[in-house]
Amino acid sequence: MMVPTLLVVSIIVFALIRAIPGDPAEIMLNDLDSDVAITAMRAELGLDRPIVVQYVIWLSNVLTGDLGNSIRTGQPVAEALFDRLGVTVTITALAIGLAVLLAIPAGLIAAWKQNTLADATIIGVSILFLSLPSFWLGLMMIWMFAITLGWLPAIGFVSLAEDFVGGLRYLIMPVATLALVEMAVVARIMRAQTLEVLRLDYVTHARAKGLPEAVVLTRHVARNALGPSVTVIGLILGGLLGGASVTETVFSIPGIGRLLVDAIYARDYPVLQGCLLLIAFIYVCVNLLVDLAYAILDPRVRL
Amino acid sequence: MKLVAAVALATSALVIMPGLAAAETVLRVASTSDITSDNPGVDRSGFTDSVHLNIVEGLVGYRDDLSIGPVLAEEIQVSGDGLTYTFPLRQGVVFHNGQTMTAEHVLASWERFMDEETSWRCRDRFDGSGRLEVTSVEAPDDATVVFTISEPSPLFLKDMARFDCGATAIQHPDAWADGWQRPIGTGPFRFVEWRPGERIILERFEDYVADDGPRDGMTGDKTPMVDRVLITVVPDSASAKAAMRAGEVDLMDISTSDADELREAGFEVLIQPTPAWGTFLISRHSERMANPALRQAMARALDMEQLAMLMGYEGHNASPIPPISSFYTSGQDRTYGYDVETAQALLEEAGYDGEPIRLITSRRSATMFDQAVVAQAMWRAAGIETEIEVLEWGTQLDLYRSGEYDIMSFGFSARLDPALSWDMFSGEQQRKVWDNPEALDRIGMLMSETDPDARAGISDELMDMFLEQVPAIGLYSQPTAVALSDRVDGFELWPGGRLRFWQTSVGE
Numbered sequence: 001m002m003v004p005t006l007l008v009v010s011i012i013v014f015a016l017i018r019a020i021p022g023d024p025a026e027i028m029l030n031d032l033d034s035d036v037a038i039t040a041m042r043a044e045l046g047l048d049r050p051i052v053v054q055y056v057i058w059l060s061n062v063l064t065g066d067l068g069n070s071i072r073t074g075q076p077v078a079e080a081l082f083d084r085l086g087v088t089v090t091i092t093a094l095a096i097g098l099a100v101l102l103a104i105p106a107g108l109i110a111a112w113k114q115n116t117l118a119d120a121t122i123i124g125v126s127i128l129f130l131s132l133p134s135f136w137l138g139l140m141m142i143w144m145f146a147i148t149l150g151w152l153p154a155i156g157f158v159s160l161a162e163d164f165v166g167g168l169r170y171l172i173m174p175v176a177t178l179a180l181v182e183m184a185v186v187a188r189i190m191r192a193q194t195l196e197v198l199r200l201d202y203v204t205h206a207r208a209k210g211l212p213e214a215v216v217l218t219r220h221v222a223r224n225a226l227g228p229s230v231t232v233i234g235l236i237l238g239g240l241l242g243g244a245s246v247t248e249t250v251f252s253i254p255g256i257g258r259l260l261v262d263a264i265y266a267r268d269y270p271v272l273q274g275c276l277l278l279i280a281f282i283y284v285c286v287n288l289l290v291d292l293a294y295a296i297l298d299p300r301v302r303l
Numbered sequence: 304m305k306l307v308a309a310v311a312l313a314t315s316a317l318v319i320m321p322g323l324a325a326a327e328t329v330l331r332v333a334s335t336s337d338i339t340s341d342n343p344g345v346d347r348s349g350f351t352d353s354v355h356l357n358i359v360e361g362l363v364g365y366r367d368d369l370s371i372g373p374v375l376a377e378e379i380q381v382s383g384d385g386l387t388y389t390f391p392l393r394q395g396v397v398f399h400n401g402q403t404m405t406a407e408h409v410l411a412s413w414e415r416f417m418d419e420e421t422s423w424r425c426r427d428r429f430d431g432s433g434r435l436e437v438t439s440v441e442a443p444d445d446a447t448v449v450f451t452i453s454e455p456s457p458l459f460l461k462d463m464a465r466f467d468c469g470a471t472a473i474q475h476p477d478a479w480a481d482g483w484q485r486p487i488g489t490g491p492f493r494f495v496e497w498r499p500g501e502r503i504i505l506e507r508f509e510d511y512v513a514d515d516g517p518r519d520g521m522t523g524d525k526t527p528m529v530d531r532v533l534i535t536v537v538p539d540s541a542s543a544k545a546a547m548r549a550g551e552v553d554l555m556d557i558s559t560s561d562a563d564e565l566r567e568a569g570f571e572v573l574i575q576p577t578p579a580w581g582t583f584l585i586s587r588h589s590e591r592m593a594n595p596a597l598r599q600a601m602a603r604a605l606d607m608e609q610l611a612m613l614m615g616y617e618g619h620n621a622s623p624i625p626p627i628s629s630f631y632t633s634g635q636d637r638t639y640g641y642d643v644e645t646a647q648a649l650l651e652e653a654g655y656d657g658e659p660i661r662l663i664t665s666r667r668s669a670t671m672f673d674q675a676v677v678a679q680a681m682w683r684a685a686g687i688e689t690e691i692e693v694l695e696w697g698t699q700l701d702l703y704r705s706g707e708y709d710i711m712s713f714g715f716s717a718r719l720d721p722a723l724s725w726d727m728f729s730g731e732q733q734r735k736v737w738d739n740p741e742a743l744d745r746i747g748m749l750m751s752e753t754d755p756d757a758r759a760g761i762s763d764e765l766m767d768m769f770l771e772q773v774p775a776i777g778l779y780s781q782p783t784a785v786a787l788s789d790r791v792d793g794f795e796l797w798p799g800g801r802l803r804f805w806q807t808s809v810g811e
Contacts, residue, residue, distance in 0.1 A: 022697025026704060028339070029424075030348070031715050035732055036427055038704075044422060072339050073499045074346065080499065139541060146549040154546040155333075155537055157501070252537045252546075254501040262337075262500065262538075267697055 002284050009280040010062075010273070014055050017272050023047060024071045024267040045071055047269075058273065067277075068270035072262070077274040080259060085241075085278070087157060088248075088255035092240040094171060095178035100233060103183040107190025107229070108222055111198060122191070126184035134181055138250035141173045155252040174251045178244055182236050189232050193225040200224075226297050234290035241286070242279035328809050330791070332534040332802075333543040333555040337500055342483050344416070344423055344469025349716060352466040353801040354534065356521060357505060358399075359472035359488030362390050362409070362448070363464045364521030365799050369578070369628055369719050371460040372522035374514070375404065375473055375489060376448075385455030385753060390448045397510045398475040399486075399493045406442035412473045413440050421479075425468035428458075434750055435459060457753045461720050466801055470521065491527040491805040503534040505804065518806050520797055528793065528808040553788045553809060556802075558669045559615035565786040574784045575796035576617065578625035578717035581670060581778040583662075583678065584728065584736050588706035591660070598773035600649035601660075601710075602639040604685035605678055611779045613677050614670055621777035622766055623715070623724040627798045629755070630721040634763030639770060646685045659690040664712035667696040674778060675712040704734045714781060717800055721762045722749035728775055737774035 025041035042048045061068060067077035110122040146154035153170055160167040198221060206216045245257030256275060263271035340346030343355035364374040373379055376390035396404040416423040429437045436453040443449060452459055463471045478487040486494050492505035507527040516523040537543040546552045548568060562572045585592050607619035620626060622635040664675040679689045702708045718724040725746045729737040745761050752758050783800045794807040
């Protein structure tokens with residue numbers, strides 16, 4: 001299904017982004033334009049050809065691994081995507097990892113201790129982080145940890161390969177911003193599912209057998225409650241890899257999200273097409289991984 | 304022997320250590336925009352020009368008073384008939400690759416720019432497709448270049464010095480050997496690195512040969528004082544301000560509306576008027592706006608001084624000629640006259656029925672949006688209803704080019720000659736708002752007349768017609784503003800608006 005899905009996505013993307021008013025030549029030349037210059041630039045960019053011809057040329061180039069060059073910067077799109085994807089993958093992997101580490105136990109405990117102070121606290125904190133816009137949370141973190149305390153750098157990104165410790169300092173705030181918001185989503189799903197599982201007969205049976213509560217929760221309840229959470233984590237993962245543009249903008253991180261937003265404003269068609277194709281590819285892959293994870297978590301899926 | 308060697312080693316270490324300890328000086332700049340290329344004059348934007356002009360230089364450049372002075376030329380010699388421009392070159396000027404600049408490099412740079420393949424933005428200013436043609440460029444010796452043009456022109460040198468033309472930079476041919484490589488200019492800073500969307504690094508050019516004169520626009524002494532300029536792209540202005548407060552940024556471009564906040568936070572704020580012009584364009588393709596009485600009414604219903612004050616600007620300027628220009632005469636220093644009663648009488652004369660007028664704007668700049676909101680309130684007070692449509696910038700530009708709107712909140716980038724200032728919104732192209740034949744004739748005269756007094760007179764006549772016909776409502780010459788940390792010393796803004804990193808130092 002991957003190839004037909006990507007093909008359909010590429011056609012829709014190609015047609016829709018050309019339907020938006022404004023074109024790259026107008027935006028690049030701004031108010032210093034002349035009709036001659038705009039016509040020349042459109043011809044130079046191949047925008048004067050019929051849209052079907054443009055699509056066929058683009059698709060045939062993509063099939064040979066050439067995604068074209070950015071209209072705005074001249075950088076090869078594949079290179080730009082590769083550079084930015086590395087940044088986004090680093091942040092997303094850390095954020096999702098942290099969110100899962102916090103959210104799964106939190107959801108489990110909240111359900112286990114339903115209607116207690118622990119449950120109310122976990123639910124309250126989840127609702128709080130869900131309600132906060134990520135840009136506001138990011139700016140507050142900058143105010144607290146960069147301006148007031150001076151512990152962390154406010155903006156920028158340093159690759160972990162370049163400087164591991166320095167790079168981590170740049171990652172803490174953006175990763176925390178993303179993780180706190182996503183943690184809230186996962187924790188609530190995990191709690192709801194755990195509550196359902198806790199009411200099932202086999203849990204009562206396990207307790208009646210005299211199994212310790214920790215074993216009941218981790219071996220019997222958690223595993224069966226994880227299914228919907230994995231689906232949500234998959235969706236979050238796809239969404240973040242496709243670009244956490246707001247967080248990337250607040251912390252000036254050169255990731256896929258910012259590349260995509262900048263490309264939209266500049267009508268940088270090759271970059272836009274490359275980004276959206278990559279995001280579609282990521283979603284297809286993540287869906288596949290989620291399906292595989294189901295099979296691991298629930299033997300009935302394999303039957 | 305071992306003892307002597309050890310002592311020598313220890314001594315040399317002591318001598319070297321202070322040198323090692325001397326930290327590299329870095330000017331840390333935050334910019335909400337990224338550059339679009341490292342190819343001056345070819346792929347550009349306003350901020351891109353700013354960065355490029357710290358790396359490359361042309362034969363001539365703009366001074367603080369927007370007149371033209373020599374940069375790589377020792378002087379500018381113009382023949383009596385105004386057709387031959389001779390540029391003796393400054394001696395000993397070195398490119399960033401260590402080669403000495405000669406007339407041969409000037410010819411090579413010019414040939415590259417005029418080659419269609421280069422896609423130089425300003426080729427049509429010199430190839431005869433407009434008024435002017437450069438008919439020959441010769442190098443009688445290694446240190447002299449002679450340009451011959453087809454007719455006397457007040458714009459030849461100004462076009463050569465234009466920022467968007469990359470100042471017609473003289474570069475070493477290695478820069479474009481086997482396709483475009485990277486800029487190899489003669490400027491005070493070398494281009495080191497550009498990571499799109501992330502950062503740009505410039506490095507002090509140790510062998511820079513500075514001009515004798517004082518710093519004056521793009522001319523004069525341009526000695527680099529810092530080892531590096533690190534420009535970080537921070538697309539969100541709130542984050543950029545936060546980074547400045549956190550001590551991570553020394554210099555950032557700001558909106559004038561942020562000036563007070565940053566001053567209160569202890570930063571130095573510089574504000575400099577530029578020739579960029581804020582305006583409300585009135586489409587000549589809009590049937591309802593074709594009524595001159597309605598246009599007059601809209602102009603007279605605006606309290607321009609209050610509008611300018613609310614935007615944080617020094618004053619109103621209806622003329623497209625900036626007050627810093629020598630062509631800003633008393634004839635230009637006139638306005639529509641704020642008078643609500645007269646405006647209401649004009650509305651009656653125009654038969655205005657109260658139907659909302661479509662006002663297009665965007666949030667590309669705070670000013671473009673804010674001026675629309677303030678004007679809407681002023682117009683409403685006079686009985687004129689407007690409906691603001693906030694569009695994304697690309698969509699607004701599309702409407703600007705097609706002329707399919709009633710009124711548009713707009714800003715023109717700097718034009719540094721009166722002919723260009725009037726021409727930017729006048730003509731027969733769809734996007735231009737003023738196609739009055741008499742006005743266009745006068746603009747044509749401005750393009751070819753070389754006598755400054757005669758040019759000022761023509762420009763004043765245009766102002767008479769502009770105020771009467773109201774093809775657009777002129778608002779103000781927009782300033783540029785930067786905030787500086789207390790580490791920065793010597794940085795100055797100038798009317799050209801482009802950032803100059805030379806003659807700027809940073810302390811602890």
